[in-house]
Amino acid sequence: MDNTLSHEQHAQIQAHIQAHQHVPGGLMPLLHAIQDDIGYVPEAIYPEIAKALALSVAEVHGVVSFYHHFRTHPIGKHVLQICRAESCQSMGSAKLEAELKAKLGVDYHQTTADGNVTLLPVYCLGNCGCSPAVMLDDEVYGRMSADKVTALISEVCHG
Amino acid sequence: MVKVYVPIDSTALSLSAERTAKKIMQEAQARGVEITLVRNGSRGLFWLEPLVEVETAQGRVAFGPVQPSDVAGLFDADFTQAQADKAKAHPLYLGLTDALTWLKKQQRLTFARVGITDPLSLEDYLAHDGYQGLKNALAMSGADIVKAVTDSGLRGRGGAAFPTGIKWNTVLNAPAEQKYVVCNADEGDSGTYSDRMIMEDDPFVLIEGMTIAGIAVGATQGYIYLRSEYPHALKTLNEAIRKANLAGYLGENIQGSGHTFHLEVRRAAGAYVCGEETSLLESLEGNRGLVRFKPPLPAIEGLFGKPTIVNNVISLATVPIILDKGAQYYADYGMGRSRGTLPIQLAGNLKHTGLVELAFGATLRELLYDYGGGSASGQPIRAVQVGGPLGAYLPESQFDTPLDYEEFGKIWAVLGHGGIVAFDDSVDMAKMARYAFEFCAVESCGKCTPCRIGSTRGVEVMDKIVLGKNHPQNVQLLRDLSDTMLNGSLCALGGMTPYPVLSALNHFPEDFGLSNKEAAA
Numbered sequence: 001m002d003n004t005l006s007h008e009q010h011a012q013i014q015a016h017i018q019a020h021q022h023v024p025g026g027l028m029p030l031l032h033a034i035q036d037d038i039g040y041v042p043e044a045i046y047p048e049i050a051k052a053l054a055l056s057v058a059e060v061h062g063v064v065s066f067y068h069h070f071r072t073h074p075i076g077k078h079v080l081q082i083c084r085a086e087s088c089q090s091m092g093s094a095k096l097e098a099e100l101k102a103k104l105g106v107d108y109h110q111t112t113a114d115g116n117v118t119l120l121p122v123y124c125l126g127n128c129g130c131s132p133a134v135m136l137d138d139e140v141y142g143r144m145s146a147d148k149v150t151a152l153i154s155e156v157c158h159g
Numbered sequence: 160m161v162k163v164y165v166p167i168d169s170t171a172l173s174l175s176a177e178r179t180a181k182k183i184m185q186e187a188q189a190r191g192v193e194i195t196l197v198r199n200g201s202r203g204l205f206w207l208e209p210l211v212e213v214e215t216a217q218g219r220v221a222f223g224p225v226q227p228s229d230v231a232g233l234f235d236a237d238f239t240q241a242q243a244d245k246a247k248a249h250p251l252y253l254g255l256t257d258a259l260t261w262l263k264k265q266q267r268l269t270f271a272r273v274g275i276t277d278p279l280s281l282e283d284y285l286a287h288d289g290y291q292g293l294k295n296a297l298a299m300s301g302a303d304i305v306k307a308v309t310d311s312g313l314r315g316r317g318g319a320a321f322p323t324g325i326k327w328n329t330v331l332n333a334p335a336e337q338k339y340v341v342c343n344a345d346e347g348d349s350g351t352y353s354d355r356m357i358m359e360d361d362p363f364v365l366i367e368g369m370t371i372a373g374i375a376v377g378a379t380q381g382y383i384y385l386r387s388e389y390p391h392a393l394k395t396l397n398e399a400i401r402k403a404n405l406a407g408y409l410g411e412n413i414q415g416s417g418h419t420f421h422l423e424v425r426r427a428a429g430a431y432v433c434g435e436e437t438s439l440l441e442s443l444e445g446n447r448g449l450v451r452f453k454p455p456l457p458a459i460e461g462l463f464g465k466p467t468i469v470n471n472v473i474s475l476a477t478v479p480i481i482l483d484k485g486a487q488y489y490a491d492y493g494m495g496r497s498r499g500t501l502p503i504q505l506a507g508n509l510k511h512t513g514l515v516e517l518a519f520g521a522t523l524r525e526l527l528y529d530y531g532g533g534s535a536s537g538q539p540i541r542a543v544q545v546g547g548p549l550g551a552y553l554p555e556s557q558f559d560t561p562l563d564y565e566e567f568g569k570i571w572a573v574l575g576h577g578g579i580v581a582f583d584d585s586v587d588m589a590k591m592a593r594y595a596f597e598f599c600a601v602e603s604c605g606k607c608t609p610c611r612i613g614s615t616r617g618v619e620v621m622d623k624i625v626l627g628k629n630h631p632q633n634v635q636l637l638r639d640l641s642d643t644m645l646n647g648s649l650c651a652l653g654g655m656t657p658y659p660v661l662s663a664l665n666h667f668p669e670d671f672g673l674s675n676k677e678a679a680a
Contacts, residue, residue: 024463025425027445032387032426053445066447066604067428069387085349086544086591090507090582091535123431123548123598124347125388126355127173128506128580129205129513138390142173 005042012037013045017052027053027063031070040071076111076118078156080104080149081135084121087128091143096132099146116157161239162214163194165225167278168201168359169391170352175227176209182230183211190234200360202274203514204261212256213241220246221253261530266492267516268500269477270353273360278395281402284363290408292482296371297416304375305331308478310486312498317343317434317471318546318575318651320497320564323478326468329458330376333466338378340369340420341443341462341469344385344392345427345434348547350506350578354472356514358385358392361476362399363408366422368475370409371482372468373420381422382462384439387429396424431548431602435650436469438604449606450650471576473502492518497563507544507580508534517562524558527581538583542591542667546575548598549655551662552588573658588667593621595659599652610653613644617660627672634673637664 005013013034020030030049034041046060053060064070082097104112104119111118127133130142136152165171165180180196187194202210207223211233220241222233229251236249246252253259267273276283284290296304309324330338342365346354357365369381385393400422403409411419425443427433433442437451440462461467477499481489490498497519503526505512510532527533527540534540542552551572553560560566567574582591596617605611617640623633641657648654668675 025443025445028428028442029425032428059446062447063445067430069427069429086548086594087350087506087578087580089591089594090580090586122388122429123602124349124351126346126352127170128350128352128504128578129170130173130208131507133173135388140169140173142170 005038005044009038013042013048017049021052027055027060031064035070040074043072076116078117078137078153079120079135080117080153081120081122081125083123083125083127083131083133083135085124085128087124088132091131093132096134096144096146096149100149103146103150117153160193160195162197163239164197164199164212164214164219165209166201166274167198167391168208168274168356169389170205171201171208171210172391174205174208174224178227179209179211179225179230182227186230186234192234192239194239197277199276200272200274200278201356201514202256202262203270203356204259204511205513206511207253210256211238213239213246215242217242217255219256221256221259222249222251223253225251261511261513261515265516266500266518268480268489268492269357269364269473269502270361270514270516271480272364273356273514276361278360278362279398279402281363281406281408284361288483289363289479290367292479293367293371293374293408293414296374296482297414297418301331301375301377304371304482307481307486308375311481311489312486312493312496313474313477313481313489314497314564315471316473316477316501316576318348318573320574323470323474326458326470327372327376329456330378330466330468333459335466337380337463337465338376339462339465339467340372340376340378340381341440341467342369342381342383342475343434343436343439343469343471344383344389345431345439346389346472346576347386347431347434348549348576348578350544350580351504351547351576352506353502353504353514353577355389355392357472357476358383358389359395362396363403364476364479365396365472366399366403366409368478369422370413370420371478372470372475374413374416374418376466376468378466378468379419379421381420382443383422383424384427384433384443385424386427393424393426400424430604431598432604432650432652435652438650439469440467447604449604450652452649473576494518494520494561494563495565497565501562501574501577503562503577503579505531505579505581508536508540508583509581510535519563520561522559522561523553523579526562526579527558531581534581534583536583536585538585540581541584541586542582542588542663544580544582544591544659545578546573547578548595549573549651549658550575550578551658552591552666553662554666571658571662573655588663588670589621589625589672590670592660592663592671593618593625595656595663596621599656603652607647607649607653609644609647610649610656613640613648613653614656616640617644617656624671630672631677634664634671634677 020026599614
């Protein structure tokens, strides 16, 4: 067992594994359930998942690593996704992206020094009528500028 | 009590509709004004969101865009008495919603209820012709339902435009103990959001469409494969499914008919290629989203090896109105072999963006200028990408092309999912061509070589062209590579990446440092 996981987290994972063990195509919903709770899918639990779902560890690794959404390491308290798709590009997302990287002092897939925000690229948020768009945790925001995004970040970080 | 509507659609929420709604409730309480707040879907006029509506005897009256800071002023103008002169004098007053030009000229069939009803009110859904299609379908044989869908001329709205009825017929005639209906809700194309709007703003229409599909072909289990970037749609769908189950519209013995149809939402995980139907099925089975060889067709051997209908959200959400009003009613709209309507999504650099549902046949120019109002920046519109990241870029000279599958095919373009992204004259088309390869490299499933290797080679050759290295040779190489990807890829991801690349090269050679003559060579 991964010793960075708390007893409670381990129990949560066990419960999810049991709940999804016999669900047809249950691996994807299981991985989602684990990441929703723990924030990531710890590599140390691959053997347990594999055993319960009658898969090889390599198959579990293959699935986790195929999908952009799943991650295997803890991330910041909040996730900021900047849309890189065409509609947002047509409204200046490249500039927004550069300014936010500079302001936050991180590149994509990195977390700010204070551990608050992890920056991720995303290809379309379905908010193309209000480009450029970003998503902060589970909320999408339209017609963004770097200043507006930093204001949103301080709002979620400091209330 | 007067009803006040504030949309709960993601785009409205992204423009602070939630805070506007809260502020309206606070002000109403503080001022002792009695209102009923309804959270409706979006009418699809995004430049006016958050669009607040007030019910009056003459119909709903709109105000917008209403920011939280505008709310006190609206109450000062007694906006809940929306037909009084004082409210009419408010700068955000827009008049009767149904009389707004943007809406008045549309032909909303699939989107008939969107923005009007409370998405999660089954009573509202039933009061606006909901479940009439299912009612008719329950009195018909499976073959007759499939015939109605075939006769309507409905073609897959996800992009491939394959006749929906023919797909259903294959599943109907495939003998199996278990069949499935899968809804492809992995809407990943830039410039598209009509699937999201249906799922957030009128989820019961999708549930009804899938139920009809299940009853038609004898499938008892349905899955909605929903992209993970749509958390609001996930919540709304799950709640709507729960309500439909409770009311006997899903589950065992639907409305006493003896038919069974179970429905479940499954979350995708951010892989664009899973919008391809066989990759989607792999993902639903719990595997890496690797594209499958065809044949066998999913209609014969689909999910878990069983006959499976895989349709896009809009295709399935259009089925109820076909079964309600009849195949001919739907087929009477449109042109040529493109029957019915297309929910068009205006996006990118446009003054007025949003949802426009029209019969096939309108031109791009009408959409960009009459609806879109020209560019948002005020600069000329230089290029338009239609049909997502794998769609061609069209120059101004092609703006008179009517929106029709075959007409777009003639100019080597695609309608795809009906998304239109406009770019002004600041766009660098060589950069967009490079981006198309970059996107393909990020999203390739890796199964076939033209896509997996070709996309990375494409980025490299584009970099050389931009730097002006060995121009004629590298442009030739770009064309050769595109030809390999077009003809040798297993699915549309690798197979259509050349559309944005070559259309950019052919229509905008100057951005590649070429004269027209050099580009054609």
